[in-house]
Amino acid sequence: MSHADISTAKNPDLRASMAALQRAAEAARQLAIQTNTAIVLVEHGKLVKVSAEQLRRQTRQR
Numbered sequence: 001m002s003h004a005d006i007s008t009a010k011n012p013d014l015r016a017s018m019a020a021l022q023r024a025a026e027a028a029r030q031l032a033i034q035t036n037t038a039i040v041l042v043e044h045g046k047l048v049k050v051s052a053e054q055l056r057r058q059t060r061q062r
Contacts, residue, residue, distance in 0.1 A: 029055050 009015050032039045036052045 029059070033059070 006014060006018050028039055032050075033052050033055050038049050038051045039055070041048050041050055
């Protein structure tokens with residue numbers, strides 16, 4: 001199901017799921033920064049380890 005499909009879903013929980021996932025991802029980034037730990041992401045089908053310092057730099061650039 002694509003992002004467009006989710007936004008038009010009949011189920012209100014499903015429609016809200018993308019925003020919930022984005023909030024959870026941001027909370028995970030902030031926790032990693034606070035605890036100085038890395039997080040692991042999937043980018044283009046590959047696992048990528050992102051350090052807390054890299055997350056700090058990304059946050060400053062926003």
